[in-house]
Amino acid sequence: MGPALRLVAQRLALGLLLLLMVSVVIFAGTMILPGDVAQSILGQSATPEALANLREELGVNDPALTRYFEWLFGVFRGDLGTALTNNQDILTSIVGRMQNTLFLAFWAALISVPLAIFLGLLAVRYRNRWPDKLISAVTLTSISIPEFLIGYVLMYFIGVQLGWAPTVATVYDGMSLGEKLHAIALPVAVLTLVVLAHMMRMTRAAILNVMQSAYVETAELKGLTMFKIIWRHAFPNSIAPIVNVVMLNLAYLVVGVVVIEVVFTYPGMGQYLVDHVAKRDIPVVQACGLIFAAVYIGLNMVADIVSILSNPRLRHPK
Amino acid sequence: MIANTPVSALIGLFLMALYFLMAIFAPLIAPYGMAEVVGGVWEPASANHLLGTDNIGRDLLTRMIYGGRTTIFIATAATLVSFTTGSVLGFFAAVAGGWVDQVLSRFVDLIMSIPTLIFALVVLSVMPVTIPVLIVVMGLLDSTRVYRLARAVAVDIEVMDFVEAARLRGEKTRWIIFREILPNALSPLVAEMGLRFIFMVLFVSTLSFLGLGVQPPAADWGGIVKENKDGIVYGIGAALWPAVAIATLAISVNLVADWVLNRTTSLKGGRG
Numbered sequence: 001m002g003p004a005l006r007l008v009a010q011r012l013a014l015g016l017l018l019l020l021m022v023s024v025v026i027f028a029g030t031m032i033l034p035g036d037v038a039q040s041i042l043g044q045s046a047t048p049e050a051l052a053n054l055r056e057e058l059g060v061n062d063p064a065l066t067r068y069f070e071w072l073f074g075v076f077r078g079d080l081g082t083a084l085t086n087n088q089d090i091l092t093s094i095v096g097r098m099q100n101t102l103f104l105a106f107w108a109a110l111i112s113v114p115l116a117i118f119l120g121l122l123a124v125r126y127r128n129r130w131p132d133k134l135i136s137a138v139t140l141t142s143i144s145i146p147e148f149l150i151g152y153v154l155m156y157f158i159g160v161q162l163g164w165a166p167t168v169a170t171v172y173d174g175m176s177l178g179e180k181l182h183a184i185a186l187p188v189a190v191l192t193l194v195v196l197a198h199m200m201r202m203t204r205a206a207i208l209n210v211m212q213s214a215y216v217e218t219a220e221l222k223g224l225t226m227f228k229i230i231w232r233h234a235f236p237n238s239i240a241p242i243v244n245v246v247m248l249n250l251a252y253l254v255v256g257v258v259v260i261e262v263v264f265t266y267p268g269m270g271q272y273l274v275d276h277v278a279k280r281d282i283p284v285v286q287a288c289g290l291i292f293a294a295v296y297i298g299l300n301m302v303a304d305i306v307s308i309l310s311n312p313r314l315r316h317p318k
Numbered sequence: 319m320i321a322n323t324p325v326s327a328l329i330g331l332f333l334m335a336l337y338f339l340m341a342i343f344a345p346l347i348a349p350y351g352m353a354e355v356v357g358g359v360w361e362p363a364s365a366n367h368l369l370g371t372d373n374i375g376r377d378l379l380t381r382m383i384y385g386g387r388t389t390i391f392i393a394t395a396a397t398l399v400s401f402t403t404g405s406v407l408g409f410f411a412a413v414a415g416g417w418v419d420q421v422l423s424r425f426v427d428l429i430m431s432i433p434t435l436i437f438a439l440v441v442l443s444v445m446p447v448t449i450p451v452l453i454v455v456m457g458l459l460d461s462t463r464v465y466r467l468a469r470a471v472a473v474d475i476e477v478m479d480f481v482e483a484a485r486l487r488g489e490k491t492r493w494i495i496f497r498e499i500l501p502n503a504l505s506p507l508v509a510e511m512g513l514r515f516i517f518m519v520l521f522v523s524t525l526s527f528l529g530l531g532v533q534p535p536a537a538d539w540g541g542i543v544k545e546n547k548d549g550i551v552y553g554i555g556a557a558l559w560p561a562v563a564i565a566t567l568a569i570s571v572n573l574v575a576d577w578v579l580n581r582t583t584s585l586k587g588g589r590g
Contacts, residue, residue: 021428029440144568146520148527148543149561152550160553168551255433259524263547273436274528277443289440293432300431 007308015301019294023075026289027068030282075290081283083276090287094269098291101261101268104184105253108191113246116196120203120242121230124211139197147256151190151263159186168265187264194256195249206241210234240310247303251296258292323577330573337386337567344387350377353535360546360554369559373545378556381537385560388538390567392453393518399457400514404464405507409495411465412472423469426462434459435524442530452531456521460514467510471503478502512575516568523564539564 074081080090123132142150158164166183210216211234219229258270265271273288323331340347350356354376361371369378411419429437438455445451475481481498489497525531526540534541539560546557 018428018431022432025428025432026437026440029437030444140572141565141569144516144572145565146523146527146540146561148524148540149558149565152543152547152557152561156550156553156555156558160551251433255435258435258439259528262528273439274530277439278529280443282443285440285443289432289436292436296433296436297431 004308008305011301011304011308015297019297022293022297023072023290024068026286026293027071028064030286071286075287080287083284084279084281090284093272093284094287094291097267097269097272100266101257101270103180104187104191104261104266104268105250105257107181107184107188108195108253109250111188112192112196112199112249115192116199116246116249117203117242119196119200120207121235123200123204124207124230124234125226127208135200139201142193142197147190147194147259148263150193151187151260154186154190155263158189170265170267184264184266187260187266190260190263191253191256194260195253198252199245199249202245203238203242206238206245207234209241210238213237240307243306243310244303247299247306251299251303254292254295254299326573327577330570330577333566333570334574337390337563337570340383341387341390344383348380348383350380354380360549360552360556370556372542372556373549378542378559381542382539382559382563385537385539385542386563386567388449388532388536389519389522389540389564392449392456392522392532392538393515395453396456396460396518396522397511397515399453400460400464400518401507401511403458404461405468405500405503406495407461408465408468408470409472409499409503410491412469412476413491413494413499419469422465426465429459430462434521438521438525439528439530442525447530447533449532452522452525456518456525460517460521464507464510464514468503468507471506472499475499475502509575509579512571512578516571516575519564519568519571523560 071081078091080094082088083090083093119135123135126132159166164185166186170183207230211230216229216233219233224232257268258273260266261268261270262274269288269291273285273292276284276288355374356377357367357371357375360373361367361375363370367377367379369382372378372381407422411422438459441455442451445455476499481494484494484498522531522538523540523543526538527544529544532538532541534545542560543557546554549556550558
């Protein structure tokens with residue numbers, strides 16, 4: 001077994017261990033906090049009987065460890081429990097919403113990743129000239145702006161004033177792909193803007209790093225054009241850091257999606273989570289929290305594995 | 319002093335001062351009462367209501383001024399909680415070393431592997447949403463980032479001769495942390511403070527926007543966006559004002575932090 005494979009196996013095992021620990025943290029976060037959970041769900045005016053019933057339903061009377069393992073084994077079997085508010089099975093509610101969320105994130109990634117890499121290359125090509133400075137200024141601004149502001153600004157100007165795209169992203173099963181894409185045009189645009197800035201800055205930094213190496217100087221002295229140097233020499237060598245950047249930003253996208261779904265009332269996981277946090281529906285919150293954390297950890301793990309695999313020093317052991 | 323300050327930092331300082339003064343003197347500046355209904359729903363801007371009125375006829379400028387007060391207060395307090403916890407634990411881990419360092423660092427890695435917003439939502443689903451709870455939850459979640467920075471800086475300082483000297487003359491851990499390491503680690507931490515503050519402003523605004531932060535009738539910028547968002551569809555831009563305030567505050571703090579960072583780079587022993 002090569003050192004690369006061993007490292008990948010290690011990283012996978014670490015990821016799984018991390019996920020297990022995260023499930024403990026999420027469970028502990030909702031259960032062992034100070035104060036009576038049943039009281040905080042029902043409010044101060046709850047009758048003692050209602051409190052006792054809810055405690056029974058939540059299983060608060062069992063020891064915490066028992067409840068954790070019951071929950072964990074349920075998750076392994078694909079049983080996420082039932083929602084307190086409407087007594088529906090959480091898994092069936094989540095599946096459709098998760099597809100919607102992935103649909104949104106997929107299109108945002110499809111647009112933002114190539115665009116970010118292209119703009120990053122452009123910024124390197126015109127380093128310290130006006131295109132680079134303009135791109136830097138725009139990215140600094142977009143990092144300082146909350147996602148929902150970008151959402152409402154686009155909604156106000158593009159959706160309402162110009163009327164080019166619907167302001168509410170409603171998606172249902174009977175829609176054709178074209179209709180769906182039209183419906184999610186604005187949320188995709190916002191998500192693209194949110195991750196574009198980070199991704200572009202880091203792509204620029206990664207390529208600039210490679211540009212300082214000796215072989216790029218050789219290529220320059222050979223008289224290659226600037227664009228050819230970047231495309232043939234700098235870009236292939238910066239693929240690993242760029243893939244890393246892309247993965248980290250996809251992980252960021254997962255969180256950004258929560259806010260954007262609420263802005264555009266899109267029927268996805270984020271909306272589901274936020275609604276049920278407000279209703280204090282703990283089983284739903286635990287399930288959604290675990291899924292979001294798992295996707296986040298998974299993408300970070302893929303980023304690590306890609307950078308291990310793309311390192312030729314590990315791929316060809318001596 | 320002023321001659322050497324870049325224009326961007328001056329603009330940042332000016333806006334930052336403006337927002338902080340507005341936050342401190344809110345009751346004196348605000349033209350109306352915070353929750354006072356003074357007109358119709360979503361009146362356009364006029365001489366009486368410079369920014370118009372909000373979704374139930376309160377003066378929007380007044381709401382904005384009080385909202386800034388709440389947002390800035392929560393963000394400042396949470397930044398302080400985050401810095402105190404994060405830097406004390408970070409220094410302690412660096413000085414103690416060994417298994418204490420391992421346990422603390424792995425625990426921080428674990429917390430940081432969960433997206434901050436998601437974790438905050440999970441915790442807030444069982445906690446009563448009040449301002450002190452918000453400050454503590456936000457501050458503790460964010461202290462993981464300060465911990466990493468503080469530990470990294472302290473590990474470099476900890477091997478210096480003067481720390482060794484203090485150890486040899488028999489000083490206790492507390493002395494080493496507060497008298498030897500803290501003064502030398504202060505400038506990178508202060509530069510980081512600006513970024514953490516921005517993050518807190520964005521964080522509390524996002525929570526309030528989602529309806530899980532500051533509760534009405536109290537005003538805060540994220541909450542004002544939430545209250546007025548339905549107007550957007552009818553072409554009423556009331557929800558855009560607090561969002562613009564958040565963005566300008568964040569950008570101006572960013573500009574100032576950049577300037578402070580550049581000025582103090584030489585003090586960081588070339589690490590900057």
